[in-house]
Amino acid sequence: MINNKQLNNQILNSINFFKMTISTKYFQILGLFLLVLGLLAGCEEDSLKSDDINEPQPKVQIGNYNEFGKILVNQDNQTLYFFAGDVTGESNCNGGCADVWPPLVGELYDFDFGSDLNGSDFSTITREDGQKQITFKGWPLYYFSPEGDGVLEGAGETQGDGRNGVFHVAKPDYSVLVGRQSVTEGEEAIVYLVDDRGVSLYRSINDGENLSNCAGGCAGVWPPFKASENWIIPSSLNQNDFATVVREDDLGPQLSYKGNPLYYFTPDEQVRGNVTGQGGAGGTFFVADVEPAQ
Numbered sequence: 280m281i282n283n284k285q286l287n288n289q290i291l292n293s294i295n296f297f298k299m300t301i302s303t304k305y306f307q308i309l310g311l312f313l314l315v316l317g318l319l320a321g322c323e324e325d326s327l328k329s330d331d332i333n334e335p336q337p338k339v340q341i342g343n344y345n346e347f348g349k350i351l352v353n354q355d356n357q358t359l360y361f362f363a364g365d366v367t368g369e370s371n372c373n374g375g376c377a378d379v380w381p382p383l384v385g386e387l388y389d390f391d392f393g394s395d396l397n398g399s400d401f402s403t404i405t406r407e408d409g410q411k412q413i414t415f416k417g418w419p420l421y422y423f424s425p426e427g428d429g430v431l432e433g434a435g436e437t438q439g440d441g442r443n444g445v446f447h448v449a450k451p452d453y454s455v456l457v458g459r460q461s462v463t464e465g466e467e468a469i470v471y472l473v474d475d476r477g478v479s480l481y482r483s484i485n486d487g488e489n490l491s492n493c494a495g496g497c498a499g500v501w502p503p504f505k506a507s508e509n510w511i512i513p514s515s516l517n518q519n520d521f522a523t524v525v526r527e528d529d530l531g532p533q534l535s536y537k538g539n540p541l542y543y544f545t546p547d548e549q550v551r552g553n554v555t556g557q558g559g560a561g562g563t564f565f566v567a568d569v570e571p572a573q
Contacts, residue, residue, distance in 0.1 A: 337385055337504075338411070339401070339420075340393035341451065348511070351415060351449040353422075356434035359383060361418040363445035363470060366458030366477045367552030369421045373407050378427040380439070380446065382412045383420040396451060416476050417551050418456075420449055444470060444515040454510035454534070455480065462554040462566050471566040472536060474543075477551030480504055480569045482539035482559070489524050491533060491540040498530055501556075503566060504541040506534035516569060533547065536567050 340352035351359040360380065372380050375446045384406075390413065392398050403411040404419060412419050422431045423439030423446075432438050445459055458473040472480040481501065485492050493501050506523045524533040524540045533540050537541040543549070544556030544564070556564050 280387040284351040293514045304392065306565055336391050337389060338391040338393070344435070344437065347450065347551050349451055351451065357422060357431055358437050358439070359449040360423060360439050360446050361420045361449050361456065362421060363457045363459040365419050366460055366473060368404065368414070368417045368477065369405050370404060370412055372421065378429070380421040381424055381426055381429065381431065382406060382410070383422065384410045384412050387413065396536050407481060415449060416479065418449065447515065452511050453513070454507050455512055457513055457515070457569060458552065460552065462557045463466070464475055469568050471568045472541065474504070478543065478549050479547055479554050479556065480541045480567045481544055481556050481564045482536070482541065484563050488538035489522055489535050489540070491524055491526055493542065494528055498528070499540040500545050502545065503530045504543060506532045536569070539567060541567055542559065
C-alpha cells in the first residue's frame with residue numbers, strides 16, 4: 280500500500296516531468312520561430328541586394344558630341360540642360376514647364392559623377408514640390424520631354440537645345456551663358472550675359488567699339504571679364520558677336536560682345552543672379568543684354 284509520502288513524491292515527479300515536457304516544447308517552438316524569422320530576413324536581404332544589382336546607380340557623366348563637344352548626360356547618355364530663368368540658382372521651371380523639362384532629382388550621395396567631373400561642382404536645391412534637384416555650377420539640371428508626357432528624348436539626342444533662346448545643353452566648359460530675369464524693378468525679364476556660374480556681366484556706354492575706357496579705379500569696381508583662347512557660348516548666340524579686346528593694362532585680354540567690353544561689378548560679390556550694377560556709375564553701366572542669333 281502506498282503511503283502518503285510516496286504518493287506525494289509520485290505527484291511531484293509527475294508535475295516536474297510535465298514542466299520539463301512543456302519547457303522543452305516551448306523552446307523547440309521558439310527555436311523554430313527564430314529560424315523562420317532568420318530565413319525571412321535572409322530572403323529580404325537577398326531581395327534587396329538583387330534590386331540593387333538590377334537598378335543601375337544614377338550617374339552624371341560627360342558625353343562627347345561633334346556639334347557641341349562635351350555635354351552632361353546621365354547613365355543612359357540622355358542629355359541634360361540648363362535654363363536661363365534659373366540664373367539665381369532656384370528652379371523657375373515648375374508645373375507645365377516641368378512636364379516638358381523634367382528635373383534631374385535625387386539625393387547627391389546616390390549619384391555617381393564621372394571621374395572627369397569635379398564633384399564639388401554638384402549640389403542640390405529644394406523644388407516647390409519638395410523634391411531635391413541636382414545642380415551643376417549652381418544651374419539646376421533638366422531633361423527634355425518633346426511631348427511633355429514624361430517620355431524623355433533618346434540617348435544622344437539634343438532636341439531641347441536653344442529652345443526659346445533660354446534652354447541649352449548643359450556643358451561643363453561654357454565661357455559665358457545667358458540668364459533671364461527682371462533687372463529693373465517693375466520691368467519685364469530680359470535675357471543677358473552671365474559667366475558659367477550665373478554671375479552678371481555688364482557693358483559701359485562710355486566704351487568705344489572693342490575699346491575699354493575703364494581702367495585704374497574704374498577697373499577696381501568694374502573688373503574686366505577675361506577672354507579665354509577659345510570662348511564657348513550657348514548655341515542661341517552668334518560666335519561672330521564675340522571678340523577679344525587688348526587692354527593697355529595687365530587686366531586683359533577682355534571679352535567683348537557686339538563691340539562692348541564685358542565687366543563684372545565688385546559689389547555683386549560674385550553672387551549668381553545679383554544685378555546691383557544695373558544703371559551704375561551714373562547710369563553708364565548696364566547688364567549685357569542679348570538677342571538670340573538669327
